Amino acid sequence: MQTLKHIFVIAQNTFRESIRDKILYNIGFFAVALALFSIVLGEWSVFDRAYVIKSTTLSIMSLSGLLISIFVGISLVQKEIQRRTVLTLLSKPISRVAFIVGKYLGLLLVVAVHLVLLTLVFYATLALTGSEPTFSLLIAVYLIFVEMAVVIAVALLFSSFSSTILSALFTLGVYAAGHLSNQLLEQVRFASRMGEVDASTSALFEKIATVIHAVFPGLYRYNVTSYVVHGVALPDMYLFWNTVYALGYVGVFLAIASWWFSRRDFL
Amino acid sequence: MIRIEHLHKTYRTGFTMKPKLALKDVSFQVEPGQVFGFIGPNGAGKSTTIKVLTGLLRYDSGTVLINGVSPREVKSRTFIGYTPEQPYFYDYLTGRELLKFYGKLVGLDGSELDKRIQWALELLHADKDWIDRRLRSYSKGMMQRVGIAQSILSKPKLLILDEPMSGLDPVGRRDVREAIQELNNMGVTVFYSSHLLGDVEAISHRVAMIVDGRIVREGTVEDITNSCSVEYHVRTRQGIPSGELPEGVVPAGHAQECICGDDAARDRLLRYCLDKGISIERMEHKRPSLEDILTEEIARADT
Numbered sequence: 221m222q223t224l225k226h227i228f229v230i231a232q233n234t235f236r237e238s239i240r241d242k243i244l245y246n247i248g249f250f251a252v253a254l255a256l257f258s259i260v261l262g263e264w265s266v267f268d269r270a271y272v273i274k275s276t277t278l279s280i281m282s283l284s285g286l287l288i289s290i291f292v293g294i295s296l297v298q299k300e301i302q303r304r305t306v307l308t309l310l311s312k313p314i315s316r317v318a319f320i321v322g323k324y325l326g327l328l329l330v331v332a333v334h335l336v337l338l339t340l341v342f343y344a345t346l347a348l349t350g351s352e353p354t355f356s357l358l359i360a361v362y363l364i365f366v367e368m369a370v371v372i373a374v375a376l377l378f379s380s381f382s383s384t385i386l387s388a389l390f391t392l393g394v395y396a397a398g399h400l401s402n403q404l405l406e407q408v409r410f411a412s413r414m415g416e417v418d419a420s421t422s423a424l425f426e427k428i429a430t431v432i433h434a435v436f437p438g439l440y441r442y443n444v445t446s447y448v449v450h451g452v453a454l455p456d457m458y459l460f461w462n463t464v465y466a467l468g469y470v471g472v473f474l475a476i477a478s479w480w481f482s483r484r485d486f487l
Numbered sequence: 488m489i490r491i492e493h494l495h496k497t498y499r500t501g502f503t504m505k506p507k508l509a510l511k512d513v514s515f516q517v518e519p520g521q522v523f524g525f526i527g528p529n530g531a532g533k534s535t536t537i538k539v540l541t542g543l544l545r546y547d548s549g550t551v552l553i554n555g556v557s558p559r560e561v562k563s564r565t566f567i568g569y570t571p572e573q574p575y576f577y578d579y580l581t582g583r584e585l586l587k588f589y590g591k592l593v594g595l596d597g598s599e600l601d602k603r604i605q606w607a608l609e610l611l612h613a614d615k616d617w618i619d620r621r622l623r624s625y626s627k628g629m630m631q632r633v634g635i636a637q638s639i640l641s642k643p644k645l646l647i648l649d650e651p652m653s654g655l656d657p658v659g660r661r662d663v664r665e666a667i668q669e670l671n672n673m674g675v676t677v678f679y680s681s682h683l684l685g686d687v688e689a690i691s692h693r694v695a696m697i698v699d700g701r702i703v704r705e706g707t708v709e710d711i712t713n714s715c716s717v718e719y720h721v722r723t724r725q726g727i728p729s730g731e732l733p734e735g736v737v738p739a740g741h742a743q744e745c746i747c748g749d750d751a752a753r754d755r756l757l758r759y760c761l762d763k764g765i766s767i768e769r770m771e772h773k774r775p776s777l778e779d780i781l782t783e784e785i786a787r788a789d790t
Contacts, residue, residue, distance in 0.1 A: 222594070229591045233577070240579040304575045308637065311541040311569040312592045315561050486543040487498075 226318040227325065230309075234326020238292055239333075248334060251284035255341050259349055270351035274449045277342045278360050282443070284338070285331055285368045286395065292330065293375030294387035296323045297481070306486055317478040324376055324474060331368045335361060359459065360448045366466045367442035371395060373473035374437075380477040380484075397432060398439030405429040437469040488645050488676045489517035489540065494549035496535055509535045511700040513549070517678050517693070519644070522671050524691035525680040526777065528785050532700040533680040534572060537649050540678075541569045554644060568638030572649040572680075574630060578623035582613075582633045585622060586640065593641035600640075607636040610669060612662050628659040635666065639675075646670060648679035652686055664690055684777045696781060699788045708777060715775045715783075719747040721756060722769040733759050743768070 258276035262269035297320075300306040310316065339361050346353035374394045378387035408429040412422040441462050447454055496510040510532050517523040527533050538544040539551055542558040556563040576585050583604065590600040608614040613632040617625070625633070631651065638646060651667070652660045664686055667677050681687050687694060688708050696704040696711070704711045726742030735752025736745050747753040753770075760767060775783075 225594075226592060229588065233588050237577060237579060304571065305577055307538075307541075307543060307571040308569070308574060308576065308589070308634075309592075310543060311564060311567070311571075312589065313561050313564040314592055483545075485498075485545060486538065 223315060223318050226314040227322040230314075230319060230322025231324075231326035231329065234296065234323050235329045238327060238330040241292070243291060247284050247287050248337070251280050251334075251338055252341050254280045255338060255345060259345060262349065262351075269349065270346070271449055273345060273349060273351050274357065275445055277338075277345065278357070278364070278445045278449070281335060281338050281342070281361060282364045282367070285335060285364055286371060288331055288334060289327070289368045289371040290375050290388055290391050290395075293327055293372045294379045294384050294391060296327060296376060297379045298384050298387070301486065310486065316482045320376065320380065320474060320478045320481055324372060324470075327372050327376075328369055331372065332365060335365050335368075354448075354451075356448045356451065359454065360444050362459065363442040363444055363462065366463055367439050370398075370437050370439065370466050370469050370473075373470040373477075377473045377477040377480075380481045394436060395439060397436040399443070400440075401429075401433040401436050401438060402440045405433045437466070441465070488519045488521075488554060489515075489523075489678060490550065490552040491515055491536070491540075492550040494536070494539065494551060495547045496532075496539060496544065497547050509700055510539075510546070513697070513700070513702055515695045515702055515705050517645075517676060519676050520671070520674060521692040522667060522677045522690055523679070524687035524694040525678065525697065526682075526684060526687055526694060526781060527680075527697035528781070531697045533697060534649055536697070537569075537647055537678075537680060540647060541567065565641075566644045567647055568641060568643035568645070569647045570631075570634040570638045570649065570651060572653070573627075574634035576622050576630070576633065576637075578621060581621055582618040582625070582629070585633060586637055589637040590640045595640065603640050603642075604636070607639050610639070611636050611666050627654050628656060631655060631659065631663065635663065639670065643675065645676045645678065648677065650681060651679055652681055652683050660686065684781065688777055694777065696777075696784060698781075698784045701788075703784045703788075704780065711777065711780060712774045715780055716749050718773045718775075719753045719756075720771045720773055721745050721747060721753075721767060723760065724766045724768050727759075727765065731759075732756075 255277045258273045258280070261276055262272040265272045300309065310319065339358070342357070342361075343353045345351075346357075371391065371394075375387060375391045378390040382390065405426075408422075408425045411417055412426060417425065444454060446452075492514045494510050494513040495508070497506045498509050499506050513532070513536060525533050525536065535544060539546050540553060540558055542561075542564060545559075551558055553563045554566045556566070558564075577588075580588065586604045586607070587600060590596075590603060595603055605614065608618060611632040613629070613636060617629055618633075622630070622633070631654075635648065635651060638648070646667075648667075652663050655663065660683070667679070668690055671677055691708060693707055694705070694711060695702055704714070706714075720739065722744050724743070727745065728742070729738045732738065732745060733752065733755035735748045736756050737748070738744070739746045745756065747756055757767075759765075
């Protein structure tokens with residue numbers, strides 16, 4: 221019970237820290253500006269206006285969420301260590317696990333608020349332009365949020381043991397691998413079927429692609445923009461299983477981050 | 488309250504992870520109710536010992552107990568309040584917001600938390616307008632007061648302060664000194680490190696001196712200074728030729744002044760003066776200060 225309270229207090233403070241940070245406002249401002257710019261894009265485009273507004277705004281949500289998750293996420297722990305605020309904090313009767321989980325939930329709340337605000341702008345834009353603001357679009361927004369939940373955990377994991385720049389690079393690497401692993405596996409299998417490479421090389425490539433696909437979180441699962449924009453139904457239980465899948469990765473990443481952080485000395 | 492036995496701590500630094508022994512067989516105890524001063528030069532191991540006590544550093548071997556609990560356990564930190572050297576806090580918060588944040592982490596809330604914050608601020612003479620300003624505008628003295636205030640919110644049994652008076656102006660130092668004494672009067676055990684040996688002599692019940700990772704002296708200030716030889720500075724009415732000074736007595740830059748290195752030399756000088764009919768104008772016995780002893784120990788460690 222006490223641990224839950226500590227997590228809550230740290231999360232609350234992390235949220236406060238983030239909303240008093242200029243970076244967040246800059247990202248938020250550009251995201252809103254770009255969302256509004258999608259109206260102009262819709263007018264200029266040869267495609268259907270509603271399609272352009274929906275797909276552009278969802279992409280902006282995903283990108284701005286990613287920027288916040290990575291750039292605020294990697295600095296969460298490092299800033300505490302570099303500014304030595306961690307010394308006072310960890311001398312209180314709180315566990316290091318509570319510290320990591322609290323930091324994680326605080327930033328997750330920031331991303332949630334950011335996405336809620338953008339969703340309101342999104343729906344207002346759709347309503348103003350008469351572009352069918354359907355309920356199904358919320359599914360795409362929800363999955364962006366779940367994807368960011370995984371990305372924040374990755375950023376926090378790397379920032380618990382490496383520098384800010386390395387953490388950013390590693391996190392971007394995992395993000396890219398998570399989005400491309402499925403395509404990579406398909407391409408390798410396709411090349412193998414077409415007989416473009418010899419059997420032994422093909423088997424090796426397939427093994428490597430399978431390992432990458434199995435180890436890295438499959439973030440491609442959370443990009444359903446084209447489905448919802450075109451009104452194509454997602455498979456049954458898609459949201460549920462992909463939420464469980466994300467929770468599994470978040471749990472593992474936070475457990476490793478907490479374990480590593482618990483072993484750290486603070487000079 | 489604190490028991491440290493045969494504590495060893497090694498740092499591994501640099502790309503090659505070269506080991507450096509920071510604490511070598513450190514042992515001492517702090518009894519409940521004491522004000523315990525921990526002194527030593529820079530890099531001697533004071534902050535390392537304090538960080539081991541607060542659970543911020545792991546140690547290689549030895550026994551470390553706070554109120555019977557190892558600092559490896561979170562429970563040990565329910566007994567302590569800690570202010571690091573040159574405390575840094577979240578500068579986007581005001582002083583009061585910071586105290587509320589730390590207060591909640593030690594289990595306080597609502598009106599009880601507000602009362603405790605007020606009590607801590609009054610004790611440290613910090614119940615001023617600036618407490619509601621953002622910390623980024625604070626001076627070193629204000630930051631130190633807030634730092635100590637956050638460490639006493641839980642009314643800890645043991646207060647650990649790393650260089651609490653360094654960098655403060657005389658008024659700030661006096662306020663911190665008085666706060667330490669007042670907290671001690673309330674029953675709080677205080678363990679603190681300091682470079683300001685005059686302050687340490689004034690307020691500490693016991694002192695441990697650490698040089699190059701080893702405890703070289705430990706005891707009351709009186710015990711430590713008494714353990715060193717006492718010098719006698721003597722002024723006579725008539726001059727004594729330096730060649731006639733008894734063994735162990737050295738001239739002090741004037742024919743009528745000399746220094747006796749110990750009690751035996753003093754006795755020899757007195758006998759000489761009686762024999763020669765030389766009267767003594769003044770005799771002062773000078774005990775070495777903690778600073779003299781620390782300087783001597785540092786020089787010994789260097790050789």
